[in-house]
Amino acid sequence: MSINVKVEFSGGMELLFDNVRHHTIEQPAKSSDNQPTTLKDLIFYIRDNMMTEKKELFVDKDTVRPGILVLINNVDWELCDEIDYQLEDNDEIVFISTLHGG
Amino acid sequence: MSINVKVEFSGGMELLFDNVRHHTIEQPAKSSDNQPTTLKDLIFYIRDNMMTEKKELFVDKDTVRPGILVLINNVDWELCDEIDYQLEDNDEIVFISTLHGG
Amino acid sequence: PFPSEDRLSNAEIRRFGRQLILPDVGMGGQLKLRNTSMLVVGAGGLGSPICLYLGGAGVGRIGIIDHDEVDVSNLHRQVIHDESRVGINKAHSAAESIRSSNAMDIIPKYDIVLDATDNVATRYLLNDACVIAGKPLVSGSALRMDGQLTTYNYNGGPCYRCLHPTPPPAETVTNCSDGGVLGVIPGIIGCIQALQAIKISIGLAAQEPPSLLIFSGAQPTMFRTMKLRPRKKDCVVCGENPSITQLIDYVQFCGRGATDKEAPLHVL
Amino acid sequence: PFPSEDRLSNAEIRRFGRQLILPDVGMGGQLKLRNTSMLVVGAGGLGSPICLYLGGAGVGRIGIIDHDEVDVSNLHRQVIHDESRVGINKAHSAAESIRSSNAMDIIPKYDIVLDATDNVATRYLLNDACVIAGKPLVSGSALRMDGQLTTYNYNGGPCYRCLHPTPPPAETVTNCSDGGVLGVIPGIIGCIQALQAIKISIGLAAQEPPSLLIFSGAQPTMFRTMKLRPRKKDCVVCGENPSITQLIDYVQFCGRGATDKEAPLHVL
Ligand SMILES: [Zn+2]
Numbered sequence: 001m002s003i004n005v006k007v008e009f010s011g012g013m014e015l016l017f018d019n020v021r022h023h024t025i026e027q028p029a030k031s032s033d034n035q036p037t038t039l040k041d042l043i044f045y046i047r048d049n050m051m052t053e054k055k056e057l058f059v060d061k062d063t064v065r066p067g068i069l070v071l072i073n074n075v076d077w078e079l080c081d082e083i084d085y086q087l088e089d090n091d092e093i094v095f096i097s098t099l100h101g102g
Numbered sequence: 103m104s105i106n107v108k109v110e111f112s113g114g115m116e117l118l119f120d121n122v123r124h125h126t127i128e129q130p131a132k133s134s135d136n137q138p139t140t141l142k143d144l145i146f147y148i149r150d151n152m153m154t155e156k157k158e159l160f161v162d163k164d165t166v167r168p169g170i171l172v173l174i175n176n177v178d179w180e181l182c183d184e185i186d187y188q189l190e191d192n193d194e195i196v197f198i199s200t201l202h203g204g
Numbered sequence: 205p206f207p208s209e210d211r212l213s214n215a216e217i218r219r220f221g222r223q224l225i226l227p228d229v230g231m232g233g234q235l236k237l238r239n240t241s242m243l244v245v246g247a248g249g250l251g252s253p254i255c256l257y258l259g260g261a262g263v264g265r266i267g268i269i270d271h272d273e274v275d276v277s278n279l280h281r282q283v284i285h286d287e288s289r290v291g292i293n294k295a296h297s298a299a300e301s302i303r304s305s306n307a308m309d310i311i312p313k314y315d316i317v318l319d320a321t322d323n324v325a326t327r328y329l330l331n332d333a334c335v336i337a338g339k340p341l342v343s344g345s346a347l348r349m350d351g352q353l354t355t356y357n358y359n360g361g362p363c364y365r366c367l368h369p370t371p372p373p374a375e376t377v378t379n380c381s382d383g384g385v386l387g388v389i390p391g392i393i394g395c396i397q398a399l400q401a402i403k404i405s406i407g408l409a410a411q412e413p414p415s416l417l418i419f420s421g422a423q424p425t426m427f428r429t430m431k432l433r434p435r436k437k438d439c440v441v442c443g444e445n446p447s448i449t450q451l452i453d454y455v456q457f458c459g460r461g462a463t464d465k466e467a468p469l470h471v472l
Numbered sequence: 473p474f475p476s477e478d479r480l481s482n483a484e485i486r487r488f489g490r491q492l493i494l495p496d497v498g499m500g501g502q503l504k505l506r507n508t509s510m511l512v513v514g515a516g517g518l519g520s521p522i523c524l525y526l527g528g529a530g531v532g533r534i535g536i537i538d539h540d541e542v543d544v545s546n547l548h549r550q551v552i553h554d555e556s557r558v559g560i561n562k563a564h565s566a567a568e569s570i571r572s573s574n575a576m577d578i579i580p581k582y583d584i585v586l587d588a589t590d591n592v593a594t595r596y597l598l599n600d601a602c603v604i605a606g607k608p609l610v611s612g613s614a615l616r617m618d619g620q621l622t623t624y625n626y627n628g629g630p631c632y633r634c635l636h637p638t639p640p641p642a643e644t645v646t647n648c649s650d651g652g653v654l655g656v657i658p659g660i661i662g663c664i665q666a667l668q669a670i671k672i673s674i675g676l677a678a679q680e681p682p683s684l685l686i687f688s689g690a691q692p693t694m695f696r697t698m699k700l701r702p703r704k705k706d707c708v709v710c711g712e713n714p715s716i717t718q719l720i721d722y723v724q725f726c727g728r729g730a731t732d733k734e735a736p737l738h739v740l
């Protein structure tokens with residue numbers, strides 16, 4: 001069984017992905033060790049399958065790099081278990097790079 | 103059986119309802135003649151139960167007066183059967199008065 | 205039409221450098237802006253920021269039409285006018301007022317029209333004129349703490365009459381003088397109108413479905429985008445068999461004056 | 473603090489008539505605006521419309537801080553400055569530049585602070601200063617076709633450090649000079665910052681949950697509102713046991729300069 005997650009890159013993050021903002025990503029509902037797929041799995045999937053270079057501009061250690069906010073269904077991921085959030089079918093995940101210009 | 107519909111008045115319409123924008127309105131799932139409840143039923147319910155005066159600023163003949171747009175779940179009601187739209191539980195209906203100021 | 209250029213001057217390249225390096229703009233987009241003419245109707249709360257930012261973006265020709273006077277009571281939302289100009293007719297900086305008798309002389313000369321007016325009659329007039337002349341109409345409005353924005357007659361989307369075949373009863377129409385307005389509300393809507401006109405000029409809006417932007421300044425969630433109907437086949441002006449093929453008397457059609465002032469300087 | 477008034481003058485009543493009749497403003501709200509002081513840090517693309525509309529709304533005292541020079545390349549987004557002023561230091565109209573050594577002399581004198589700056593170091597500096605001084609911080613930013621807006625340190629919501637405990641790597645930070653910006657984008661964000669500060673002043677924002685407004689100017693749905701975390705108990709500056717109780721060296725903390733120019737006029 002698999003689930004589909006809508007992923008959006010915003011605030012300049014999309015430049016790391018050929019300037020494409022909206023992606024639908026299929027993920028197994030369970031990871032290889034039979035645990036529910038988490039946001040961490042998704043982040044690693046993106047890093048390993050959708051990026052060829054500059055991976056450090058997305059991932060730093062085991063999470064997104066500083067300066068990226070993650071939103072799960074329009075809510076700050078800090079309110080939803082962050083990296084351990086268990087993905088559900090049709091979830092909308094936004095990775096947004098904080099802007100500083102003025 | 104009954105359904106709950108979220109109703110919002112916007113663009114000045116809320117002034118007809120004690121300046122309250124957001125309402126949750128319970129409606130029977132079926133009307134008295136055993137037909138599904140429609141947007142028309144809801145409009146008449148609002149006119150007859152939530153207004154004491156200036157009803158003509160909301161309803162004109164059998165529909166909303168000219169100058170009011172109706173949106174069903176963020177979509178122009180013209181794309182959803184208009185007045186005959188069959189309400190579903192948790193629908194969001196917005197009545198918005200068109201603004202002309204500049 | 206005005207003289208079209210096929211390249212930017214060095215001064216323009218320097219001046220618009222920060223726009224030129226945008227992938228969405230580039231040299232091509234900047235040249236399109238340079239070769240686009242836009243008509244701003246209304247130089248009040250909406251028209252002021254529109255003119256400022258369209259001018260700043262490098263739009264080649266901007267026409268401004270208004271017939272109101274600068275009044276001390278609306279200064280707070282007309283940031284383009286400074287206090288020393290109170291009482292000076294805004295038409296000083298405008299070509300002329302717009303009415304049924306002259307609209308078709310003016311509208312066809314521009315590529316994009318921005319409705320920054322304050323009354324229903326002129327909104328129907330501009331709509332019909334833009335449909336007849338085949339011009340997109342970027343329409344904004346503001347009242348109290350709220351605003352609305354739609355692009356009419358563009359890209360298969362509706363015209364103002366598709367949405368509003370019948371004018372609203374006069375007693376339901378509130379203007380900024382009677383209902384009030386917080387000055388920054390038309391500031392926000394006017395800026396977004398300017399952006400929308402820029403997007404149309406450089407081709408960024410061509411794939412966008414018709415929509416209504418609803419701005420509720422007093423609410424926690426201030427902006428919502430609503431999906432609108434397409435052009436209606438039976439619309440009296442933009443439909444397949446239009447009955448309106450030239451401008452009519454819009455004051456009579458709407459049953460009220462063309463302006464929100466009690467004694468309009470011009471009637472349509 | 474500056475002298476507080478307990479009633480509006482007749483001139484103010486005439487001038488702000490269209491705001492006064494708003495149920496959300498009224499005499500009480502207008503008097504609050506009159507008695508509120510606001511500090512705008514940055515007089516560029518964001519700061520220009522902020523200052524215009526805060527001034528137009530009747531805010532009693534507005535301080536403006538900037539240390540950049542008006543350059544022909546950013547004129548298109550700095551509509552407050554006209555072309556004749558190219559090269560004139562914007563600080564002419566500003567009190568002085570802000571840095572760790574003077575921020576705590578300036579910030580406590582204002583009720584509301586608006587961050588209209590262009591770099592990470594100053595954003596951390598303003599955040600910490602506002603937390604220490606107990607002031608809400610209305611923070612806007614713009615780049616390319618995008619913008620963001622959040623109110624920090626207000627009403628139980630987070631501060632900038634709650635969201636961003638660690639500064640971003642310098643190579644991920646793009647400024648408007650390198651990345652470009654369409655001038656009307658900071659125009660839109662700046663106007664919304666002005667509105668947000670007005671709402672805070674008159675008490676309209678007090679019930680709003682912490683949120684991030686995301687503006688994507690090139691997309692069909694331009695605005696989205698995201699729900700943010702509350703204040704974090706373990707935040708180093710606004711938490712329960714703060715380790716930062718006075719300002720630090722923000723250039724060092726961020727590993728880069730305080731401005732997006734290569735040769736900043738002032739360092740923090
Ligand atoms: Zn039509």
Ligand SMILES: [Zn+2]
Pocket residue numbers: 630631632633634635703704707708709710711
């Ligand atoms: Zn904090």
